Amino acid sequence: xxxxxxxxxxxxxxxxxxxxxxxxxxxxxxxxxxxxxxxxxxxxxxxxxxxxxxxxxxxxxxxxxxxxxxxxxxxxxxxxxxxxxxxxxxxxxxxxxxxxxxxxxxxxxxxxxxxxxxxxxxxxxxxxxxxxxxxxxxxxxxxxxxxxxxxxxxxxxxxxxxxxxxxxxxxxxxxxxxxxxxxxxxxxxxxxxxxxxxxxxxxxxxxxxxxxxxxxxxxxxxxxxxxxxxxxxxxxxxxxxxxxxxxxxxxxxxxxxxxxxxxxxxxxxxxxxxxxxxxxxxxxxxxxxxxxxxxxxxxxxxxxxxxxxxxxxxxxxxxxxxxxxxxxxxxxxxxxxxxxxxxxxxxxxxxxxxxxxxxxxxxxxxxxxxxxxxxxxxxxxxxxxxxxxxx
Numbered sequence: 001x002x003x004x005x006x007x008x009x010x011x012x013x014x015x016x017x018x019x020x021x022x023x024x025x026x027x028x029x030x031x032x033x034x035x036x037x038x039x040x041x042x043x044x045x046x047x048x049x050x051x052x053x054x055x056x057x058x059x060x061x062x063x064x065x066x067x068x069x070x071x072x073x074x075x076x077x078x079x080x081x082x083x084x085x086x087x088x089x090x091x092x093x094x095x096x097x098x099x100x101x102x103x104x105x106x107x108x109x110x111x112x113x114x115x116x117x118x119x120x121x122x123x124x125x126x127x128x129x130x131x132x133x134x135x136x137x138x139x140x141x142x143x144x145x146x147x148x149x150x151x152x153x154x155x156x157x158x159x160x161x162x163x164x165x166x167x168x169x170x171x172x173x174x175x176x177x178x179x180x181x182x183x184x185x186x187x188x189x190x191x192x193x194x195x196x197x198x199x200x201x202x203x204x205x206x207x208x209x210x211x212x213x214x215x216x217x218x219x220x221x222x223x224x225x226x227x228x229x230x231x232x233x234x235x236x237x238x239x240x241x242x243x244x245x246x247x248x249x250x251x252x253x254x255x256x257x258x259x260x261x262x263x264x265x266x267x268x269x270x271x272x273x274x275x276x277x278x279x280x281x282x283x284x285x286x287x288x289x290x291x292x293x294x295x296x297x298x299x300x301x302x303x304x305x306x307x308x309x310x311x312x313x314x315x316x317x318x319x320x321x322x323x324x325x326x327x328x329x330x331x332x333x334x335x336x337x338x339x340x341x342x343x344x345x346x347x348x349x350x351x352x353x354x355x356x357x358x359x360x361x362x363x364x365x366x367x368x369x370x371x372x373x374x375x376x377x378x379x380x381x382x383x384x385x386x387x388x389x390x391x
Contacts, residue, residue: 031081038335038337039336041070041333042336051144052330057144064144068144072162075162076119078336079300080119082297083169086293094177094180143322155311159308167297167301173293174290292342299338303331303338307329307331310325
């Protein structure tokens with residue numbers, strides 16, 4: 001059942017990402033890499049269930065290295081892809097202009113290819129060499145686990161590469177994103193308060209000391225001076241055209257007000273408002289991003305940390321039962337089943353694509369039902385349904 005859920009969930013996520021118009025973005029390519037790695041890692045779940053039910057590895061001993069390489073390599077690829085996704089979100093939030101100018105789908109694909117090759121280099125040689133040595137020496141494999149007990153240095157270095165360093169950088173990047181967004185939110189609140197005060201002061205000044213042309217004010221008198229029409233417009237350039245001016249009398253003193261300057265002030269003020277809207281949108285988008293990567297990081301730590309601790313204890317003269325190690329190893333694979341339900345958190349494009357796919361499937365189902373109903377009514381009119389039921 002778990003393998004079926006893992007298979008269906010990753011098939012749905014992969015098809016949605018491929019159908020999404022925004023798949024060209026780097027973040028969706030990283031999510032697709034996570035989904036593919038989790039899918040391949042989840043395909044080892046039936047073998048783990050069979051090993052648990054039989055209380056040992058009953059399959060071909062030479063199949064054990066393939067099982068170990070597939071599982072641990074895909075777990076490493078999944079974690080490194082989450083790290084790349086978090087790095088992409090950190091770059092887009094901290095340096096948005098540089099991100100929009102330099103981010104490229106081809107660069108993301110090249111980095112992911114390097115990650116997949118690196119995961120294979122880390123696990124393939126050691127797994128096949130160690131297991132072949134044990135089989136040649138007549139070593140009986142009870143459980144298909146990594147033989148860490150014979151090389152503590154390799155076990156420690158592999159733990160640092162597979163778990164400690166990626167988790168450390170994930171925590172640092174998440175903390176940095178949170179700090180940047182907190183400062184940006186405080187700056188947004190300060191800017192809103194200042195803009196509110198600016199509006200109040202501007203409206204007070206406009207009510208007291210400004211008057212546009214063709215206005216009827218009780219306390220002010222406006223005398224419009226219409227420019228004289230040009231008889232020969234062709235002989236004059238556009239720079240010589242007189243500007244529209246209005247004479248306003250404030251406190252028994254007259255002065256000329258340029259209407260164009262008033263319009264430009266209004267335009268600049270509206271431009272400030274649009275900039276504020278853009279900043280608020282980026283802030284909300286950043287909060288969704290930090291929520292998404294934070295959830296992925298916490299779930300990865302929760303499911304992988306127990307196995308790392310148990311394997312290190314088993315290496316450094318604190319023996320852990322093989323059944324416990326097998327259970328904790330299977331617990332790390334459950335992370336691959338949980339991830340598909342976390343991808344759509346904080347990602348509106350995946351949610352929208354899922355809604356569109358469901359709506360299209362329902363629409364096709366409704367059309368099929370209408371066609372079947374119409375065919376049944378036609379057959380019923382001709383009396384063919386009764387003949388079929390009689391036979």
